[in-house]
Amino acid sequence: MPKIGYNSHFIVDSPPFVLIRICLLLISCAFAAFIASDVLLRLGLPWLPETITQLGLFILLLAFGALIVSGLALIGRQVAQAVKDYFSGPQTRLRKLLFAQNRQLELARRFQAKKWQLGFVYENRRRRLLAADNQKSFDALAKAVRKDLRLLKKRSPKDIHQQWRRELSHCQRRQDSGALLNLQQKIAAWNSR
Amino acid sequence: MSILKKLALPLLRLWHSMKEENLNWRLDHHGQQIRLRHAHQLAEQALAAELAKKTTQLEHELALMKAQQDTELNLLKTRCQQDIKDYQQYLKALEQLKASIQNSYRQLPEAVAFTIHHHAKQLLNQMWECGDYQQKMLYEMQLLNFMTTLHEEAQLAQREGGVLPEKTLGLLQRQ
Numbered sequence: 001m002p003k004i005g006y007n008s009h010f011i012v013d014s015p016p017f018v019l020i021r022i023c024l025l026l027i028s029c030a031f032a033a034f035i036a037s038d039v040l041l042r043l044g045l046p047w048l049p050e051t052i053t054q055l056g057l058f059i060l061l062l063a064f065g066a067l068i069v070s071g072l073a074l075i076g077r078q079v080a081q082a083v084k085d086y087f088s089g090p091q092t093r094l095r096k097l098l099f100a101q102n103r104q105l106e107l108a109r110r111f112q113a114k115k116w117q118l119g120f121v122y123e124n125r126r127r128r129l130l131a132a133d134n135q136k137s138f139d140a141l142a143k144a145v146r147k148d149l150r151l152l153k154k155r156s157p158k159d160i161h162q163q164w165r166r167e168l169s170h171c172q173r174r175q176d177s178g179a180l181l182n183l184q185q186k187i188a189a190w191n192s193r
Numbered sequence: 194m195s196i197l198k199k200l201a202l203p204l205l206r207l208w209h210s211m212k213e214e215n216l217n218w219r220l221d222h223h224g225q226q227i228r229l230r231h232a233h234q235l236a237e238q239a240l241a242a243e244l245a246k247k248t249t250q251l252e253h254e255l256a257l258m259k260a261q262q263d264t265e266l267n268l269l270k271t272r273c274q275q276d277i278k279d280y281q282q283y284l285k286a287l288e289q290l291k292a293s294i295q296n297s298y299r300q301l302p303e304a305v306a307f308t309i310h311h312h313a314k315q316l317l318n319q320m321w322e323c324g325d326y327q328q329k330m331l332y333e334m335q336l337l338n339f340m341t342t343l344h345e346e347a348q349l350a351q352r353e354g355g356v357l358p359e360k361t362l363g364l365l366q367r368q
Contacts, residue, residue, distance in 0.1 A: 025204075090237055100251040107255065111262045115269060121315035122273035126280055130318065134286045138312065144303045181311060184304040192302070 019070035026063035030056045138177050142168070145180060148187050156190070280321065287313050290343060297350040298358065309358070311363050313339060339364055 033056030039050040085091055145168055153161060164187060171180040219226070291310040294301065316339060320332035339361070346358040 088237070089241035090244060093241050093248060097244050097248045097251065100255065104251065104255055104258070111266070114266055118266065118269055118273060122277060123278055126321070129277070129281060129284065130211055133288075133314075137307075137314075141307050144307070148303075177311065181304065181307055184307065188302040188304040190293055193206065 017070075019066050021062040021071065023066035023070065026059050026066065030060035031062060032056075033059060082088060134177065135175075138175060138180065141180050141184065142172055145184050145187065148184065148191070152187065152191060160190075198279075283317055284314075287317065287339070290340060290347075293347045294343065294358065297347040298356065300356055301358075305357075305362075309343065309361060309365065 033052050037049040037052035037056065040052065098156060149168065150162065150163055156164075164183065167179070167183050171177075201277070287310060290313065291306055294306045294309060295303070298306075316332060316336040320329055320336055323329040323332055342364055343358060343361045346361055350358070
């Protein structure tokens with residue numbers, strides 16, 4: 001008997017591989033039976049070819065059955081090994097390490113997001129303060145311009161007075177403090193002539 | 194039956210010889226197999242220990258990082274709250290400055306007072322919204338200069354009287 005080496009003993013000698021070897025042997029026996037029945041048929045013997053063909057078919061069926069069983073056994077072994085590896089020490093620890101690394105990345109991202117959010121909230125607050133102050137200034141300016149218009153109603157020409165009033169309501173509608181300031185300067189310049 | 198026996202016996206002998214050879218090989222290499230298994234277990238334990246050490250280190254770093262970030266966020270929040278208060282103070286100061294101009298210069302047209310106030314607020318917002326630090330400092334100097342000049346002229350006008358805050362208006366035109 002030839003000596004079988006290390007690899008074939010360690011890996012190939014497990015039950016699924018033995019089953020594969022048995023099924024290959026059975027397949028070759030089945031083919032031998034088919035060839036024998038063909039030869040016997042040509043020789044003209046009465047019932048032997050049929051019996052041997054039936055035997056060959058039975059052996060072939062056994063071989064395929066053994067192949068399927070060995071396949072299922074191999075799959076089962078791989079699955080069991082994978083489950084065992086999943087719950088083994090190194091893999092569990094590796095998962096914990098990866099989880100911790102993920103948490104570190106998430107913490108960094110969350111920190112940036114919180115910083116941005118704080119900046120946004122306070123900038124919004126500042127803009128609201130500015131808007132309220134601008135509104136207060138605008139109202140004071142509009143009141144001053146209305147007061148000036150009231151005082152100049154009798155002194156200024158009607159059309160100019162109406163023009164100013166139209167400009168004032170236009171500025172109030174658009175909330176344009178720059179234009180209102182220009183209007184006030186125009187009125188002050190006319191008044192100081 | 195005898196044919197079947199003739200076929201089966203050699204097959205059985207073949208099977209038994211294979212099994213015997215396998216058993217002999219296993220007996221010959223039993224020590225090596227034990228050493229290999231032992232080395233495999235040791236390597237697994239060493240790897241598990243190394244990973245556990247790294248995980249502990251990382252968790253410690255995470256705790257430090259979290260504490261550092263919480264502190265930084267609290268500082269940022271305090272700074273933002275202080276900035277808002279400072280901004281409110283600035284706005285109040287500009288309002289008071291406008292009132293002081295109107296009190297000090299009775300003859301001054303309201304348009305001029307409003308223009309000065311408007312300009313000061315523009316300088317304030319320019320300074321506040323500027324992203325570049327050096328530019329921000331420049332705007333701050335401009336605003337402080339403007340407010341100081343205005344305040345000094347208002348004080349002088351209250352003591353000695355005056356018609357117009359000329360230096361302030363000059364600054365306004367230049368800026």
